[in-house]
Amino acid sequence: MGKKTEALLAILQLQPVVPVLVVDRVATAIPLARALVDGGLKAIEITLRTDAALDAIKAVADEVEGAEVGAGTILNARQYEAAVKAGSRFIVSPGTTQELLDAATQSEVPLLPGAATPSEVMALREEGYAVMKFFPAEQAGGAAxxxxxxxxxxxxxxxxxxxxxxxxxxxxxxxxxxxCVGGSWVAPKALVEAGDWAAVTELAVQAKALATT
Structure with a gap:
C-alpha cells in the first residue's frame, strides 16, 4: 500500500459518514465546519460546485482546528491543483480521466477517484488504486x-x-x-441558511454513531 493510499485511508477511517457540502458563502463555511467537527465528523468534503468553494476550503483549512478538509467534484488537473493550493487534504472526483490520474500522480495529495462499473474499478486497480468513490451510489444500483x-x-x-x-x-x-459513505443530509440547506449550528452538530453526532449501530 502506497503512502498516499495510507494517507487517504487515515482520513476516511475517521468516521462512517463524510459530509458532502455545497457552500454558497464563505462566511458560512467556518461555523458549518466547526459544527460538523464538534459532532465528530472531522473529514469534510467541500464540492467545487460554487464560486465560493475554493475560498471556503482555504478558510476551513486555515481556521477550523481538527478539520480534514477535502475538495469534491474535481473534474480536471487545473481544479486539482487549485484545490491543493487552497489547502485540501484529499481530492474527490465523480469519475476518472487520464488527466486526473496524471495530476494525482504528480501531487502529494491523494485522490479518491469515482467509479460506477466493474470495468472502471478494474481500470483504476490497474493504476494502483484500492480505494474509490462509488458514484452515483443510489442511482447506479445501490447497496445491493x-x-x-x-x-x-x-x-x-x-x-x-x-x-x-x-x-x-x-x-x-x-x-x-x-x-464510509458520503452524505449531504448532515448539513441541510435550511439549517445552514438559518445558521442553526447546534442542529447540524446533532446530525453529525447521529451520523458518527452509525459506526456503532
Missing part, C-alpha cells in the same frame, strides 16, 4: 449492486456517495467493501 462487487473485485474499498440518506447509510456501512 455494491455488495455484488465485493467478491469478484476483492481488495477494493469504496466510499459510496449520491442519494444516500441516514436511513440507507446502514445498508452500505454493513458491506465488507465499504469504508
Amino acid at each position: 449492486y455494491l455488495k455484488s462487487l465485493a467478491s469478484p473485485l476483492g481488495g477494493i474499498s469504496f466510499c459510496p456517495t449520491g442519494g444516500i440518506t441516514v436511513k440507507t447509510a446502514k445498508d452500505y456501512l454493513s458491506l465488507p467493501n465499504v469504508i
Whole structure:
C-alpha cells in the first residue's frame, strides 16, 4: 500500500459518514465546519460546485482546528491543483480521466477517484488504486449492486456517495467493501441558511454513531 493510499485511508477511517457540502458563502463555511467537527465528523468534503468553494476550503483549512478538509467534484488537473493550493487534504472526483490520474500522480495529495462499473474499478486497480468513490451510489444500483462487487473485485474499498440518506447509510456501512459513505443530509440547506449550528452538530453526532449501530 502506497503512502498516499495510507494517507487517504487515515482520513476516511475517521468516521462512517463524510459530509458532502455545497457552500454558497464563505462566511458560512467556518461555523458549518466547526459544527460538523464538534459532532465528530472531522473529514469534510467541500464540492467545487460554487464560486465560493475554493475560498471556503482555504478558510476551513486555515481556521477550523481538527478539520480534514477535502475538495469534491474535481473534474480536471487545473481544479486539482487549485484545490491543493487552497489547502485540501484529499481530492474527490465523480469519475476518472487520464488527466486526473496524471495530476494525482504528480501531487502529494491523494485522490479518491469515482467509479460506477466493474470495468472502471478494474481500470483504476490497474493504476494502483484500492480505494474509490462509488458514484452515483443510489442511482447506479445501490447497496445491493455494491455488495455484488465485493467478491469478484476483492481488495477494493469504496466510499459510496449520491442519494444516500441516514436511513440507507446502514445498508452500505454493513458491506465488507465499504469504508464510509458520503452524505449531504448532515448539513441541510435550511439549517445552514438559518445558521442553526447546534442542529447540524446533532446530525453529525447521529451520523458518527452509525459506526456503532
